[in-house]
Amino acid sequence: METWSQRIFLALIACCLIPMAHAQESAVQEDTEQPRAIIPPDVEPRKVDEALIDTEDFELGLYTGIMSVEDFGSNLVVGGMLNYHLSEDLFVRLGVGYTETQETSFEKLGGDVSLLEDDDRNLLYYNLSLGYKFLPGEAFFGDDLAFNTNFYVLAGLGSTEFAGDSRLTANFGWGYQILFTDWVSMHLMMQDYIFDSDILGEDKTTQNLEFTLGLSLFF
Amino acid sequence: MEGLATVFPCKQFVFLVVALCLVLPTGQASAEERGNWWQFWSAEDERSQRVKILEPFLEIHTGPGRGFPVFYVAEQDEWITLEKRRTDWFKVTLENGESGWAKRNAMEKTMDAVGEIVRFTDPRVDDFTSRRWEAGVLTGDFDGASVNSLYMGYLMTANLSTELGVSQVLGDFSQNVLANINLVHQPFPHWTLSPFFTLGTGMVWIKPKSTLVREESRQEQSAHVGLGLRYYLADRYFLRVEYKDYVVFTDRDNNEEAKEWKLGLSVFF
Numbered sequence: 001m002e003t004w005s006q007r008i009f010l011a012l013i014a015c016c017l018i019p020m021a022h023a024q025e026s027a028v029q030e031d032t033e034q035p036r037a038i039i040p041p042d043v044e045p046r047k048v049d050e051a052l053i054d055t056e057d058f059e060l061g062l063y064t065g066i067m068s069v070e071d072f073g074s075n076l077v078v079g080g081m082l083n084y085h086l087s088e089d090l091f092v093r094l095g096v097g098y099t100e101t102q103e104t105s106f107e108k109l110g111g112d113v114s115l116l117e118d119d120d121r122n123l124l125y126y127n128l129s130l131g132y133k134f135l136p137g138e139a140f141f142g143d144d145l146a147f148n149t150n151f152y153v154l155a156g157l158g159s160t161e162f163a164g165d166s167r168l169t170a171n172f173g174w175g176y177q178i179l180f181t182d183w184v185s186m187h188l189m190m191q192d193y194i195f196d197s198d199i200l201g202e203d204k205t206t207q208n209l210e211f212t213l214g215l216s217l218f219f
Numbered sequence: 220m221e222g223l224a225t226v227f228p229c230k231q232f233v234f235l236v237v238a239l240c241l242v243l244p245t246g247q248a249s250a251e252e253r254g255n256w257w258q259f260w261s262a263e264d265e266r267s268q269r270v271k272i273l274e275p276f277l278e279i280h281t282g283p284g285r286g287f288p289v290f291y292v293a294e295q296d297e298w299i300t301l302e303k304r305r306t307d308w309f310k311v312t313l314e315n316g317e318s319g320w321a322k323r324n325a326m327e328k329t330m331d332a333v334g335e336i337v338r339f340t341d342p343r344v345d346d347f348t349s350r351r352w353e354a355g356v357l358t359g360d361f362d363g364a365s366v367n368s369l370y371m372g373y374l375m376t377a378n379l380s381t382e383l384g385v386s387q388v389l390g391d392f393s394q395n396v397l398a399n400i401n402l403v404h405q406p407f408p409h410w411t412l413s414p415f416f417t418l419g420t421g422m423v424w425i426k427p428k429s430t431l432v433r434e435e436s437r438q439e440q441s442a443h444v445g446l447g448l449r450y451y452l453a454d455r456y457f458l459r460v461e462y463k464d465y466v467v468f469t470d471r472d473n474n475e476e477a478k479e480w481k482l483g484l485s486v487f488f
Contacts, residue, residue: 086454089284165428
């Protein structure tokens with residue numbers, strides 16, 4: 001019985017191996033026809049292809065903080081930014097932010113007075129700024145930890161939608177960026193948004209300061 | 220019991236045969252053709268860009284900028300791997316595992332595995348004339364009010380391109396949003412300072428200020444003609460200045476006209 005089954009399996013193995021032996025034979029024949037390097041190189045020499053190098057010039061970030069809207073109190077602001085780094089020094093930033101403002105002191109004291117409808121109390125701004133990173137360096141946390149940092153100034157133009165009105169807005173400010181890795185960074189930012197407002201009667205230029213903390217990723 | 224003992228060696232045979240049949244063909248395949256499905260997982264390896272330092276040394280900075288300190292110096296003949304690029308800086312990894320940033324002009328003093336000096340291409344004036352896509356932002360004056368615009372253009376022939384643009388006009392009495400489609404003709408596209416003519420149509424959404432008299436928002440059709448100049452700056456950037464004359468078709472007795480001046484920065488792809 002034992003020998004029978006062994007014979008069956010031996011036959012099976014033989015059937016499997018014979019074609020392979022043939023294949024190997026033909027491979028050997030090909031070898032003799034075309035001489036090859038004894039040890040083929042592991043990696044084929046490759047030209048450097050610029051297109052294959054991952055370029056990380058964009059930076060996408062979210063930020064939150066406090067924005068003081070003149071006459072309308074200081075409130076939580078949330079925003080997003082998309083930076084495109086033109087060079088090691090310059091970048092362009094598209095920024096968008098949103099905040100909900102409070103009642104003015106006049107409205108609070110005046111009892112039943114309301115200057116704005118609820119929807120008009122929301123402030124939305126966008127801007128396009130040019131930034132200049134002019135103090136690059138390193139920050140040290142203890143003995144073993146150092147992070148790359150940048151101090152930058154930026155200025156730009158945009159629009160602010162507030163109180164049922166859109167106004168041309170100039171913005172300027174500065175920021176401190178700490179890079180935790182090559183592609184994750186934190187921003188501490190201070191910006192001033194300047195726009196004209198005629199909510200309280202005559203046209204006046206308002207200064208609206210914003211202090212924020214953001215997180216950004218390079219891609 | 221004896222039966223079982225006889226069955227077990229058989230089972231071992233079966234496993235052996237099955238294992239052989241499975242292993243052998245894959246062994247053959249892997250020897251014959253590298254770059255199978257399993258290489259998908261080592262794609263990093265496949266794409267790795269290695270270069271050899273030709274200069275006596277190569278400075279490695281901690282970050283992609285001249286202000287970041289040099290923390291390591293790689294030697295001549297060392298092989299380095301290019302990981303990624305940010306503006307004109309390259310992140311490189313050395314064979315000993317050290318990793319940092321090297322400036323582009325230092326990278327151009329290296330040699331790749333084929334033996335060629337590494338060169339990186341720059342978008343140049345040639346690309347400026349042969350580009351296909353462009354986009355830009357402009358700001359200026361629309362009949363006394365400030366205007367901010369964003370546009371994107373596609374070059375159909377060397378002279379003719381089509382553009383889609385959105386503008387926001389921030390006026391004292393109303394705020395308007397304009398959406399335009401233009402046909403742009405450049406008679407001399409190869410000039411660094413190249414004039415262009417534009418003709419287009421679009422929609423205007425006019426929303427009077429809510430702090431003023433309550434007036435209904437309205438939507439009108441508009442047409443415009445214009446001319447402008449584009450000036451190639453450097454890299455992939457160019458300046459654009461344009462003047463447009465708008466006619467807004469209203470259902471009142473007179474059509475409204477507006478003049479627009481804008482200056483902006485554009486990039487081409």
